[in-house]
Amino acid sequence: MPQIEKYKVLEISDEQVLETEQLGTKEKFWVSIDVDGEEQDWLFKKPRKNTGEHWAEKVAAEVAALLDIPHAHIELAQFRDTKGSCSKSFINQEKHPELIHGNEILAGRVLGYDKHKKYGQSDHTYANIRKAVLETGSESESNRGLKHLAVYIMLDGLIGNTDRHHENWALLKWNDKQKQSHHVMAPTFDHASSLGRELLDERRELLLDENRVEGYINKGKGAIFANVEDDNGLNPFGLVEFAYEQHPDIFKLWINKTHNIGLESFKQILNRIPDSYISELERTFAVRVLEINLNRLKELVV
Numbered sequence: 001m002p003q004i005e006k007y008k009v010l011e012i013s014d015e016q017v018l019e020t021e022q023l024g025t026k027e028k029f030w031v032s033i034d035v036d037g038e039e040q041d042w043l044f045k046k047p048r049k050n051t052g053e054h055w056a057e058k059v060a061a062e063v064a065a066l067l068d069i070p071h072a073h074i075e076l077a078q079f080r081d082t083k084g085s086c087s088k089s090f091i092n093q094e095k096h097p098e099l100i101h102g103n104e105i106l107a108g109r110v111l112g113y114d115k116h117k118k119y120g121q122s123d124h125t126y127a128n129i130r131k132a133v134l135e136t137g138s139e140s141e142s143n144r145g146l147k148h149l150a151v152y153i154m155l156d157g158l159i160g161n162t163d164r165h166h167e168n169w170a171l172l173k174w175n176d177k178q179k180q181s182h183h184v185m186a187p188t189f190d191h192a193s194s195l196g197r198e199l200l201d202e203r204r205e206l207l208l209d210e211n212r213v214e215g216y217i218n219k220g221k222g223a224i225f226a227n228v229e230d231d232n233g234l235n236p237f238g239l240v241e242f243a244y245e246q247h248p249d250i251f252k253l254w255i256n257k258t259h260n261i262g263l264e265s266f267k268q269i270l271n272r273i274p275d276s277y278i279s280e281l282e283r284t285f286a287v288r289v290l291e292i293n294l295n296r297l298k299e300l301v302v
Contacts, residue, residue, distance in 0.1 A: 010077040041089040053192035060191030072189040103166040137183035148185035157240035163193035165223035195286040
């Protein structure tokens with residue numbers, strides 16, 4: 001049986017560290033990495049204790065690649081004695097010099113929107129996000145943005161990503177030679193809160209043995225709300241169902257792509273994570289999450 005090629009691990013030295021990133025709660029910082037003679041900026045992220053946030057980031061990126069979803073390039077990494085992940089900057093200084101996060105966009109489009117309230121921000125609704133995207137950029141740019149929004153929601157539903165708060169999506173803005181502004185949806189990024197990455201193996205084993213993985217998935221609360229009056233955001237897959245019911249034509253194109261994906265593709269992705277970054281129970285549980293949600297997506301469009 002041929003040996004499985006594992007994903008590479010970027011070795012980060014002290015000399016490569018550039019600056020500390022302020023957004024978010026996890027320890028992270030920018031580093032400079034030489035790739036084929038070109039210096040590139042990457043964001044190193046340290047996973048929180050007893051979590052698999054580093055491998056979850058990598059798996060989510062590979063699942064996105066499998067479905068041709070624009071995404072941040074992720075590699076596993078190690079800094080000193082810390083295992084983590086690295087996200088390559090997608091800011092093209094020649095074309096896309098400015099990244100505008102969702103909270104800034106919504107604050108300019110939704111009356112009274114509090115851009116500083118990340119958690120429990122019930123104004124961060126599906127309707128308000130669509131409104132903000134529609135009102136930013138040209139008609140063609142806005143329509144393209146809505147398509148990307150749909151596929152990011154679908155990806156979240158597939159991997160069980162509960163952290164799509166208003167700083168975890170963004171638009172890229174640049175000016176052309178005529179000084180006119182253009183906007184495109186940034187590649188999807190920051191998927192560490194997915195695939196059961198926060199569970200301990202003892203809990204994973206119990207949920208698998210008792211066939212309660214789907215129940216675990218359904219309990220997850222996301223950061224996008226259905227209504228401003230709601231106490232909690234929609235479950236990631238519940239958001240897929242909610243948004244699909246309202247705009248089926250936009251979602252069908254992306255969901256139909258999942259019909260060509262088999263479970264073996266997900267197993268291959270998980271098996272390529274080095275053993276020092278993930279346990280066998282973490283692999284098995286993540287594959288089960290993907291299997292359940294993949295089947296649900298396929299059943300949504302028949």
